[in-house]
Amino acid sequence: xxxxxxxxxxxxxxxxxxxxxxxxxxxxxxxxxxxxxxxxxxxxxxxxxxxxxxxxxxxxxxxxxxxxxxxxxxxxxxxxxxxxxxxxxxxxxxxxxxxxxxxxxxxxxxxxxxxxxxxxxxxxxxxxxxxxxxxxxxxxxxxxxxxxxxxxxxxxxxxxxxxxxxxxxxxxxxxxxxxxxxxx
Numbered sequence: 001x002x003x004x005x006x007x008x009x010x011x012x013x014x015x016x017x018x019x020x021x022x023x024x025x026x027x028x029x030x031x032x033x034x035x036x037x038x039x040x041x042x043x044x045x046x047x048x049x050x051x052x053x054x055x056x057x058x059x060x061x062x063x064x065x066x067x068x069x070x071x072x073x074x075x076x077x078x079x080x081x082x083x084x085x086x087x088x089x090x091x092x093x094x095x096x097x098x099x100x101x102x103x104x105x106x107x108x109x110x111x112x113x114x115x116x117x118x119x120x121x122x123x124x125x126x127x128x129x130x131x132x133x134x135x136x137x138x139x140x141x142x143x144x145x146x147x148x149x150x151x152x153x154x155x156x157x158x159x160x161x162x163x164x165x166x167x168x169x170x171x172x173x174x175x176x177x178x179x180x181x182x183x184x
Contacts, residue, residue, distance in 0.1 A: 078167030
């Protein structure tokens with residue numbers, strides 16, 4: 001069995017335990033930049049990560065419900081959507097998005113308590129800028145890898161309707177500092 005054979009994992013454990021997955025979608029460039037020296041460098045690390053993303057996406061898109069219980073097997077959370085520095089004008093707006101995420105996760109996981117007013121009290125958003133860490137050459141390679149993943153990642157569910165569940169991969173358009181901004 002391959003260490004990431006999700007089908008084998010699910011088939012082995014589903015008869016004995018309730019399995020649920022929370023699929024976290026993180027900014028791809030931040031993911032690679034966080035360990036850019038692994039796997040021989042940023043390009044190699046990106047190839048490995050994109051391979052895992054394809055494996056995961058294929059499993060999740062073919063397993064919307066648990067084959068044993070018939071309940072929702074997984075849900076998506078777009079991490080970027082709860083970052084205050086990128087998405088919200090006020091603390092109240094970011095707090096509301098985070099409240100929605102906690103409530104939805106608690107419902108999905110079957111937790112009795114749906115609110116957690118202090119869950120993000122010690123949350124610290126990264127101040128790293130992936131484009132600066134990786135440089136233009138690596139960023140262009142990552143954009144090529146992201147383009148190859150388009151349509152495969154992140155996996156989608158029609159019943160994940162929160163704004164915090166609507167995400168995709170970033171494109172060059174998101175990085176005007178690299179001279180890739182749209183013109184005119």
